Amino acid sequence: MTELNYIILLPIVAGIILFAFPRGTRILKGILALMTGLVALVFAVRLFGWENGIHTADLVPAGMAAGSLFNRMMQGISGFCTFNIDPLSRFITLCTTVFTVLITVYSLACMKGEREIRHFYPYVLLTLGLTTGAVLTDNLLFFITFWGILGITLYKLIPGHDEASSAAAKKTLIMIGASDGIMLLGIGIIWRIYGTLSMSALDIPTTYPVLVAAFLTLVTGSFTKAGAFPFHTWIPDYTQKAPAASSALLPASLDKLLGIYFLARLCVDMFILEGWLVFVLLLIGVMTIIFAVMMALIQHEYKKLLGYHAVSQVGYMVVGLALGTPLGIAGGLFHMINNAIYKSGLFLVAGNVEKATGKNDLDHLGGLSKAMPITFVAALIFALSISGVPPLNGFASKWLIYQGIIDFGTQPGAANQIWYIWLGLAVLGSALTLASFIKFVAGIFLGRKSKALEKVREVSPLMWGPGILLALVCLVFGIFAASWVVPRIIMPLYGSFGYTGIWQSTTVSMLILASIVLGVLIYWLAGVRRFRTDEIFIGGETTRDQTDFPVTGFYKTIQDFRFFSVIYKQAEKKWFDIYDVTAKIVFSLGNLLSKAHTGVLTAYAIWIFAGLVLFMLILFQFIIL
Amino acid sequence: MESFIPLFVILPLAAAFLIPIVGKFVSGFQMTLSNLVFLFLAAAGVWFLFDSNTEAVSYTVGGWEPVNGIPIAIYLVADGLSLIMLAIINTMAFLSGFYAISYLKQYTAPDNFYALLCLMVAGMNGVVLTGDLFNLYVFLEIAVIASYALVAFGTGKEELEASFKYQVLGGIASLLILFGVAMVYWKTRTLNIADAATLLKHSHDRTFHLFVQLLFITGFGLKGALIPFHAWLPDAHSSAPSPISAMLSGVLIKAIGIYCMIRIFFNMFILTEEFAVILTTLGALSMVLGALIAMVQNDMKRMFAYSSISQVGYIITGIGMGMIILARKGDQGIAALAIGGGLFHMINHAVFKGLLFLNAGAVEYENRTRNLDELGDLSTVMPVTYGTSLTASLSVSGIPPFNGFFSKLIIIIAAIQGHFYLLAALAVVVSIITLGYFLKFQKQAFFNVSRFFNKLKIKEVPFTMCFSMIVLAILCLVLSLLVFPGPRDLILTPAVEAVMNVKEYSTIITGI
Secondary structure, three states, X not given: OOHHHHHHHHHHHHHHHHHOOOOOOHHHHHHHHHHHHHHHHHHHHHHHHOOOEEEEOOOOOOOOOOOOHHHHHHHHHHHHOEEEEOHHXXXXXXXXXXXXXXXXXXXXXXXXXXXXXXXXXXXXXXXXXXXXXXXXXXXXXXXXXXXXXXXXXXXXXXXXXXXXXXXXXXXXXXXXXXXXXXXXXXXXXXXXXXOOOEHHHOOEEOOOHHHHHHHHHHHHHHHHHHOOOOOOOHHHHHHHHOOHHHHXXXXXXXHHHHHHHHHHHHHHHHEEOOHHHHHHHHHHHHHHHHHHHXXXXXXXXXXXHHHHHHHHHHHHHHHXXXXXXXXXXXXXXXXXXXXXXXXXXXXXXHHHHHHHHOOOOHHHOOOOOOOOHHHHHHHHHHHHHHOOOOOOHHHHHHHHHHHHHHHHOOOOOHHHHOHHHHHHHHHHHHHHHHHHHHHHHHHHHOOOOOHHHOOOOOOOHXXXXXXXXXXXXXXXXXXXXXXXXXXXXXXXXXXXXXXXXXXXXXXXXXHHHHHHHHHHHHHHHOOOOOOOOOOOOOOXXXXXXXXXXXXXHHHHHHHHOHHHHHHHHHHHOOOOOHHHHHHHHHHHHHXXXXXXXXXXXXXXXXXXXXXXXXXXXXXXXXXXX | OHHHOOHHHHHHHHHHHHHHHHOOOOOOHHHHHHHHHHHHHHHHXXXXXXXXXXXXXXXXXXXXXXXXXXXXXXXXXXXXXXXXXHHHHHHHHHHHHHHHHHHHHHOOOHHHHHHHXXXXXXXXXXXXXXXXXXXXXXXXXXXXXXXXXXXXXXXXXXXXXXXXXXXXXXXHHHHHHHHHHHHHHHHHOOOEHHHHHHHHHHOOOHHHHHHHHHHHHHHHHHHOOXXXXXXXXXXXXXXXXXXHHHHHHHHHHHHHHHHHHHHHHHHOOOOOXXXXXXXXXXXXXXXXXXXXXXXXXXXXXXXXXXXXXXXXXXXXXXXXXXXXXXXXXXXXXXXXXXXXXXXXXXHHHHHHHHHHHHHHHHHHHHHOOOEHHHOOXXXXXXXXXXXXXXXXXXXXXXXXXXXXXXXXXXXXXXXXXXXXXXXXXXXXXXXXXXXXXXXXXXXXXXXXXXXXXXXXXXXXXXXXXXXXXXXXXXXXXXXXXXXXXXXXXXXXXXXXXXXXXXXXXXXXXXXO
16 A cells, blocks of 8 residues: 555545534534545645656555455456656646645635535545546546546535526536546547557557547547536536535636646647647637637626636636647646636635625625625735736736747647737637626625625635635735746646746736835825715615616626627527537437337337338348348 | 255245245235345355356256257256346345335235245246246246236236236237247257257258247347337336336346347357347447437336336447457457446346336335426435435446446447447447436436425335345445456356357256
8 A cells, every 4th residue: 555545545535434424513524624635735745755657556455365356356456556646747636635625624614504515525525535536547447437426526516405506416417427428438449549548658649530539539528627618518507506615626626627637638648639639629729718708798696707717717728738839838737727726716705705695696796895805805816817917827827828829820830820819819818807807896896885785794714714825826826927936836847948928927016016006105195085975866866776787787788789699699598508409409309209109009019020020121131142 | 056056946936825825824924935035045146156166057957867968857057147147136136025015015915016026036037047948938927927917016007007018018029939939949859058059050041040030039129128129118117116117127127138138149049240230239229219218208217217228228239249249250358348348237237227216116105206397305305215316326327436337338448449439439428318317317306496395294215115225325336346357257257258158058058
């Protein structure tokens, strides 16, 4: 038994043990889960002391009688247990553990009093162990086994006691399970052709159709998990209905880490991409960015809005990884980690707001900045970061990706020639993200506070603590991006590279800080502060909710715009949702077939003899020929 | 062990006749006796399965030795395949019988129920043990006639109608099988499978071969509910009392449909490519159409019944691919993989589909309805039923770490290895559809909002029902281990060898 087993098995075993705890021991379970997470964190850190390379886990316990059934079984399992320790898997393991620990802390306070998700902590621990296993393993079959079980934990982390949330849970598991099955096809093809299941041993050219098929099936899995177009549709539904802690844990951080990790393995390690595949991936990337952000613009429920952003940001990572240059890959991976930080932060903020107000609609919120100052500051940092405002980390990684695209354009190739389209759309997506986050921040924290929200207070430190911590990380990763984070953390993953543009993040941060200080000075000294606040005057009428103008109203213009309005209407009817379209097809086929089952006995008997005669005709042809 | 073999038939048969007589005077006799018999046989079956020292053995009824190499006695043969079937049949029989102790409180006449159940088990054990065509037919009839009566056990309008249809269509199947048996006897002058196999090898009457095989494929296809011979199944399996549905869907269609097909096509006839292709096509067709129809069902037991058609399709597809590869003289390893996948899925299907029908019975027991639109939010009030049904649903949909995932994995890998790309893709698509309708079942029954007024009255089902469901749910998890080398070599490999190694089977019986 090596330490590698512990890092995967410890959370899983602890999770299974926690299942046995009775109801009403939620705090105890939470603390035990937290402790397990911290131990796993220690293991994850110790992983950095390991040598790079393939490690085999020996599962056979010492002192077992050789040749016994159990022994042979464990030996058989050990044959599949090969683990690939390299900078990437180490790094992802560490991030996974950190996020799990933070969200466990958060959920200690957040889950209180709500209609509890049964076994929240056991499933969180299972998720941790399984994600670690999926990241570390080198064997493709083991990988999809872990991947599939993660679908179950996702399914169980949403309460499902009303129509919409049970439908969301169902949709999530169907899509993840489908991706698991589709990946199996690709793995089968790889096994048949290369005779190996070891990811590190593969270096597959994508010149033959069957190999391209293998690549596409595996990429489908990665896209479903991470949430890229067109397999992203479960994410907005899930985040809308799941508790904030679940959303922050899975769709926002761990699923992104795992999905993009696998995409990186696919694009960089396992396959050699042809030019046209790069083109397809880039196209999917920018489509994800634009479509998801356009949907985010018109949302009224802030958790669903965040869900669409969780999709949109994946587009940048796909673009970065599809470029295939060291700069692009580094940008994609850096964006993956940044996105995990601010997106889970945003979900935590959303959870705070929901906990404090009990509302999940932007139309009924507003003016909470004074009541919830800490949450507001955190939300502002996250929002600026996701929108790519310097000097925050979101900008740093987007900058890398933009540079990667420009650099990519210098090489020959069809996809390279139109680099300006990719760049333009990526930048446009960033601008639209900013637009929709103004809605998010202003809708919740700014504007006039309605009467119903008078009693809202800041949430407990256990809930804002993780958020502030993540916001600090956002700042640090942004300010020290060029000088420390990228060279020390990102470059070891897939090799070093040179910048094509100049970006001194620390210097720029100093300048921005100076300008903020200057602004504050002017605010205090030049007397801008002396302004008058007054009630809204609407011709003597008393103000009511109806006369108020919510922030979301500003975004109606987009929805009513002639060209977009058609598309939005179709999107609301779910015509662009691969899940609903497939379901419609399956149901119509099923209905057609079940009409044939009339229940008339003679008809059934006729089927039998028709079948018999048909076979006879087919078979006796062989004889005549 | 040899002397144990006839007990698999004798004990349940004796119990079946004792129960109506003694049961009149001793209350509770029927449950005690039949469950003890099933428990003993299940333990024996599992013990033989794990007893790695035993080779395939045969028992000669009456001790008649072969004369001039011609077997004249009736043989009971237990090879790897039969042992697996025995273990499944008797384990499921015990769990269903135990479950029925509480479940039967809503019916009268438990004596008849247990007597018929014992008769059915005796018939199935006989079918999988016998080495003789005519005995096969007789045992098969014992099993199905008992099942006709059990389907009608509720004696409601629907039950009687379903039973009638089942009898008529089942009668057609029996007739075709009997016709086939008669044809073989006419040609070879023997009813012993092994003996007939050697004689048929020397016969070159191609028309005869095709015609007899056609009769068998239709007859056993009807019993195994392959599309287009499936029409009786949804009615019969959904109308029967739930423990019987579990037996019918989990065991009966395998014992008298799939098992017989494997035995006869692999061990008696020479494999021909055209039949292998036909069988695989039927399997694939059942797999796809069954799943599509199951998707639109609102009655949960009908949904599971259509799902059985679809899952049987998987089993037949796996085995059919193996047949095609063997008939083409392809790679033996891949054929073994495909057949092993099919057999593995057969074991798994017995467990999870049995469990699902027991779950449906538990839900119906408390809610008095099978309609998914009238259920909802049972996960809090019926936690055991919920947990076990989730296990079974995920298992049948091929979600790891449950057993269904691994058997589908083997079938899909084997399909790709054998260049059946279309079948592999279909298997994946059907697996996704399966996930779709089983999650629909989960959502409508256990989540969502409660649509039932007296929700407070609904509670968890009694102990014996819970016990059977929990045991099966644990099996769903434990059977995954069969995919790993140690247990696989012990259980699956002998069965695959028994199927593929035609000579061995006749050697056991004729000694040649």
